[in-house]
Amino acid sequence: MSKLHLVFGGRVKDPQGLEFVDLEKIDLVGLYDSYAAAEDAWRGAAQRSVDDAEMKYVVVHLHRLLEPDMEGISRPKA
Numbered sequence: 001m002s003k004l005h006l007v008f009g010g011r012v013k014d015p016q017g018l019e020f021v022d023l024e025k026i027d028l029v030g031l032y033d034s035y036a037a038a039e040d041a042w043r044g045a046a047q048r049s050v051d052d053a054e055m056k057y058v059v060v061h062l063h064r065l066l067e068p069d070m071e072g073i074s075r076p077k078a
Contacts, residue, residue, distance in 0.1 A: 002033040002063070003033065003034065003035065003061070003063040004031055004032070004033060004062040004063050004066070005031070005032045005033075005034070005035055005037075005038035005059055005060065005061055005062060005063075006028075006030075006031055006032075006038075006059070006060040006062050007029035007030055007031075007032065007038050007041045007042045007045065007057065007058070007059050007060075008026055008027060008028050008029055008057065008058065008060070009026070009027050009029065009045055009046070009049070009055060009056055009057030009058065010022065010023075010025055010026040010027055010055070010056070011025065011054045011055055011056075012054055012055075012056045015053050015054060015056065018056070018058070020056075021054075027045065027057075029041050029042070029045050029057065031062075035059070035061075038059045039059065042057050042058070042059050045057045
């Protein structure tokens with residue numbers, strides 16, 4: 001399985017937090033199969049909004065949500 005990463009951003013209430021103001025205006029940058037590619041996309045998007053302190057872009061490790069066992073988190077056996 002590829003290690004999928006999602007890059008998105010938007011306006012936040014507090015620049016130190018992750019509470020997005022308007023989910024309908026989220027900028028979906030894209031899905032990437034490596035962290036390096038996602039980081040490059042994140043860096044580009046963040047640079048475009050560097051003068052706006054209320055804009056924040058993030059990288060989400062989707063593979064950790066889809067396959068938590070891959071990251072050393074074991075589930076109880078039935």
